[in-house]
Amino acid sequence: MGCLTCSFAKFVDKYLLWLGNMSFKKLTIFLIIVTIIIWIISKKIIDKMMNRINFQGKHVIITGGSSGLGLSLGVLSAQRGAHVSIIARNPEKLKKAIETISSHKISDSQTISAFSADVSSFDSISHAVNKAVKYSGPPFIVIPCAGESLPAYFSQQPLDEFHSQMNLNFFGTVNTIKAVLPEMTKLAADKKKKKEKPKIILVGSAASLLGFIGFSAYCSSKFAIKGLADCLRNEFKALNIEVHIFYPSTMETPGLIEESKRKPSETTEIEGTAKAFSAEDSAKSLFSGVEKGNFHITQEFLIYFARTSMNGLSPVNNIFFDTLLAPFSLIASYIMSVYFDYIVRKGKLAKITKESFEKKLK
Numbered sequence: 427m428g429c430l431t432c433s434f435a436k437f438v439d440k441y442l443l444w445l446g447n448m449s450f451k452k453l454t455i456f457l458i459i460v461t462i463i464i465w466i467i468s469k470k471i472i473d474k475m476m477n478r479i480n481f482q483g484k485h486v487i488i489t490g491g492s493s494g495l496g497l498s499l500g501v502l503s504a505q506r507g508a509h510v511s512i513i514a515r516n517p518e519k520l521k522k523a524i525e526t527i528s529s530h531k532i533s534d535s536q537t538i539s540a541f542s543a544d545v546s547s548f549d550s551i552s553h554a555v556n557k558a559v560k561y562s563g564p565p566f567i568v569i570p571c572a573g574e575s576l577p578a579y580f581s582q583q584p585l586d587e588f589h590s591q592m593n594l595n596f597f598g599t600v601n602t603i604k605a606v607l608p609e610m611t612k613l614a615a616d617k618k619k620k621k622e623k624p625k626i627i628l629v630g631s632a633a634s635l636l637g638f639i640g641f642s643a644y645c646s647s648k649f650a651i652k653g654l655a656d657c658l659r660n661e662f663k664a665l666n667i668e669v670h671i672f673y674p675s676t677m678e679t680p681g682l683i684e685e686s687k688r689k690p691s692e693t694t695e696i697e698g699t700a701k702a703f704s705a706e707d708s709a710k711s712l713f714s715g716v717e718k719g720n721f722h723i724t725q726e727f728l729i730y731f732a733r734t735s736m737n738g739l740s741p742v743n744n745i746f747f748d749t750l751l752a753p754f755s756l757i758a759s760y761i762m763s764v765y766f767d768y769i770v771r772k773g774k775l776a777k778i779t780k781e782s783f784e785k786k787l788k
């Protein structure tokens with residue numbers, strides 16, 4: 427034993443001597459490389475150690491589950507053995523979605539069901555949730571994914587669209603969480619199941635982190651979801667319920683096709699800075715983020731990077747990585763704002779405004 431300590435001391439001595447003989451520049455590079463290697467290895471080990479969520483026999487409720495991201499989340503949940511309930515308005519779309527999701531079941535005992543409801547009405551969503559719970563049991567995972575984007579120039583957008591965006595995206599999320607909370611709280615309090623915390627995953631957007639021309643109504647509703655997520659993450663610790671928020675950037679979904687028909691050209695140009703993903707890939711990122719235990723879930727590095735500089739007092743995902751990135755993200759945000767402003771100055775709205783000024787002067 428003594429000898430072991432002895433050789434360890436000798437090793438440390440040699441190592442320190444070797445470090446001491448290095449030039450400052452070499453030492454700095456060496457330390458940075460060692461830190462990065464330790465970080466990568468420890469992250470890999472931690473990720474491996476993290477339990478994958480056991481979906482088998484658990485009930486997953488997804489609003490907006492008849493299309494786009496919600497539908498892909500339903501398919502993934504079915505593939506992993508969950509009972510899936512999807513909630514949306516249009517019964518035809520729901521019926522088709524049920525067929526798609528059911529074809530991915532891995533066991534006959536899985537229940538895949540659909541309930542028609544409007545999330546912007548508490549009575550409507552609460553009625554649907556009660557039926558879903560009666561049919562498939564208490565909700566283990568809830569994803570309030572129903573949402574829509576109505577892009578327009580602020581000056582041209584009718585006031586009622588600001589209300590409808592808030593009613594669907596923000597209040598739809600609040601209503602859904604309110605509706606599932608009593609049953610989820612009971613499930614979370616179950617001592618036998620204490621290890622597996624029920625989870626709520628809010629669906630924000632990259633537009634929960636930054637705002638630009640054309641998204642004033644949509645972006646505000648998505649920023650509100652970010653604020654809600656921060657508060658609930660903290661408050662629901664008392665209930666043993668886990669809260670996460672997902673910030674997808676553009677996804678190729680039926681919703682995107684619809685919004686593109688009315689999207690101002692400047693908005694499209696700025697949004698194009700980030701890559702578009704398939705709904706399937708985004709759904710996979712959402713669940714893998716939950717499994718890694720991340721509160722903030724992003725699909726791509728660019729949005730992760732953007733988030734670090736606007737973190738405020740929100741919890742960081744990775745203290746080392748986020749702290750390292752934040753200053754660079756601030757610099758990037760400055761460059762981005764100069765670029766975004768350039769797009770707006772040379773854009774359609776600026777042209778229309780200039781023309782109407784000139785008309786008035788004549």
Ligand SMILES: NC(=O)C1=CN([C@@H]2O[C@H](COP(=O)(O)OP(=O)(O)OC[C@H]3O[C@@H](n4cnc5c(N)ncnc54)[C@H](OP(=O)(O)O)[C@@H]3O)[C@@H](O)[C@H]2O)C=CC1
Pocket residue numbers: 489490491492493494495496513514515516517519543544545546571572573574575594629630631632673674675676677678679680681682705
């Ligand atoms: N696509 C994108 O680029 C991005 C999307 N997001 C967000 O992801 C989420 C999903 O978007 P995406 O997949 O594109 O959307 P889709 O338009 O493809 O699907 C929206 C779903 O929500 C349902 N829905 C809409 N309004 C209501 C309502 N009032 N009550 C109940 N259900 C409703 C729709 O069904 P029905 O109409 O029958 O009710 C449908 O199932 C949204 O929250 C969106 O803001 C975030 C970032 C990027």
Ligand SMILES: CCCCCCCCCCCCCCCC(=O)[C@@H](N)CO
Pocket residue numbers: 574575631632633674675676677681682685696697698699700728729731732733735755756758759762
């Ligand atoms: C720190 C500097 C990095 C900045 C990165 C900026 C990238 C800008 C892209 C923003 C993409 C916004 C996507 C919103 C999509 C959306 O929610 C709608 N399509 C809804 O349907």
